[in-house]
Amino acid sequence: MNNTSKICAAGFLLVRADIPKKTPAGQLFVYELHRDVFQSEFEPLHKFYGRVYNDPMVFKCNKERFPDLPRWLRFTQRDPYENGFLYGTPLPQDQGINTIEIFVINKRSYDTFKERLVINVGPAEKQMPYQAEFFIERREIEKVLPADVQEEIRLDIQNLWGTGRLEFVNITSALDRGGRVPLPLPGYFEGVYVKLGSDRPFSKCMLRLETAEHQRECESGGKISGDCSTCTNPINCITWCRSALFDLSKPTPPAPIPTVGSGVLAWGGEFSPPESPPDRDFFPDYIVTIIVPLALVLILCLILAYIMCCRREGVVKRNAKTPDLQLYHHHTIQDNASELRRMAGGDRRTVDRPRQCLQPLLMAEQAMAES
Known part of the structure; x- marks a missing residue:
C-alpha cells in the first residue's frame, strides 16, 4: 500500500456515522466509551507500521446544543487511562431522541475527536412492580x-x-x-x-x-x-x-380531596393589641459593659507604669554593681571608636597621630593588680 492510499484510509476513519442506541423508559442504560477504539482514530497510520500507543484520554459529553447532559443521564471516568461510561435511567417523561456529543481529547498529542451518540428513549417494555x-x-x-x-x-x-x-x-x-x-x-x-x-x-x-x-x-x-x-x-x-x-403493585391511595368552605373567615373577636413592655433599668448593663472593662484597663495601665518606671535599675546603681575594670574597658572602647570615626572622616595630614590605646589599659590593669 502506497502513501496516498494510507492517507485516504486515514481520512475515511475520521468520518464516522452517528451511533444509534435504543433504550426503554424505566430501565438502566449504560454505554461504555472504549479508549482503544478512539486510539485507532487518533493514530490511524501507525497500525501500518506496527506502532501501538496507550495514550491518556479524557471524554467530555454534553447534549447537542446544550452545555450539559440530560437530567436522567450521567457520565463518569475515574482516570484518563480508564474507559468512560454514560449511564442513567430515563423516566416516561424523558421519551424521545437525545443526541449526545462526545469529545475525546488525547492528553499526549492534544488531538480531539468527536462523535455523536443518538439515544432513542421509548416507552416501557416491561412492567416491574x-x-x-x-x-x-x-x-x-x-x-x-x-x-x-x-x-x-x-x-x-x-x-x-x-x-x-x-x-x-x-x-x-x-x-x-x-x-x-x-x-x-x-x-x-x-x-x-x-x-x-x-x-x-x-x-x-x-x-x-x-x-x-x-x-x-x-x-x-x-x-x-x-x-x-x-x-x-x-x-x-x-x-x-x-x-x-x-x-409498586399496590395502588397508591389518592390524596384526600380538600373540602371547599364558604370563603368567609370565622369571627375571631376583636383585636386586642399587647400592652407596652415594662420599663427597664439599663444602669446595671452599663456598669457591666462599660465601667468594669474601663476599671480593668486602668488597673493594668497602673501595673505596667509601675513596672516600667518604678522598677528600673538606673545608670548609677548599675555602675555601682559593675566592676571598675569592666567599666574602664567599656569607656575605652567608646573613646577608641570615636577616635577612629574622627580619623576616618578627616584629612590624614591634619589629623593627630593615634594614641597608644593599649598602654593606658595595661597600666590600669597593672595598678589594679598591685592594689
Whole structure:
C-alpha cells in the first residue's frame, strides 16, 4: 500500500456515522466509551507500521446544543487511562431522541475527536412492580457498570429472589446519596446502590427486610439473623441492613380531596393589641459593659507604669554593681571608636597621630593588680 492510499484510509476513519442506541423508559442504560477504539482514530497510520500507543484520554459529553447532559443521564471516568461510561435511567417523561456529543481529547498529542451518540428513549417494555435496592459496600461505580460485572450481581440477586426475570432499574454511587468520599487507600470504597426490578413477587427471605425484628437488629448493630444473601464474588456481597424493598403493585391511595368552605373567615373577636413592655433599668448593663472593662484597663495601665518606671535599675546603681575594670574597658572602647570615626572622616595630614590605646589599659590593669 502506497502513501496516498494510507492517507485516504486515514481520512475515511475520521468520518464516522452517528451511533444509534435504543433504550426503554424505566430501565438502566449504560454505554461504555472504549479508549482503544478512539486510539485507532487518533493514530490511524501507525497500525501500518506496527506502532501501538496507550495514550491518556479524557471524554467530555454534553447534549447537542446544550452545555450539559440530560437530567436522567450521567457520565463518569475515574482516570484518563480508564474507559468512560454514560449511564442513567430515563423516566416516561424523558421519551424521545437525545443526541449526545462526545469529545475525546488525547492528553499526549492534544488531538480531539468527536462523535455523536443518538439515544432513542421509548416507552416501557416491561412492567416491574416489584423492585429491590441493594447496597454493595466494596464496589465503585466504574467497576459495576461493565456488562460482565452486572451479570455477576444479577446472578447473585437471582438466587436470592428465586427468579431469573430480573432487570436493572438503576445504579447509583453512594456519593450521590450523601455518602462521604473514601480515603485514597486500599480497602476503602465509595459504595454502590443497585436497584433491580421484576414482575415476580419478593421471596420469603427478602420479605424479612420489612419485619420489625430486622429493623431492631440493624439499629442495635449486632449480628443480622435474617441475612440469607449469597455472593460468588466477595466484593459483590450486599449489605443487608442497607437494602430496601419497593412494592409498586399496590395502588397508591389518592390524596384526600380538600373540602371547599364558604370563603368567609370565622369571627375571631376583636383585636386586642399587647400592652407596652415594662420599663427597664439599663444602669446595671452599663456598669457591666462599660465601667468594669474601663476599671480593668486602668488597673493594668497602673501595673505596667509601675513596672516600667518604678522598677528600673538606673545608670548609677548599675555602675555601682559593675566592676571598675569592666567599666574602664567599656569607656575605652567608646573613646577608641570615636577616635577612629574622627580619623576616618578627616584629612590624614591634619589629623593627630593615634594614641597608644593599649598602654593606658595595661597600666590600669597593672595598678589594679598591685592594689
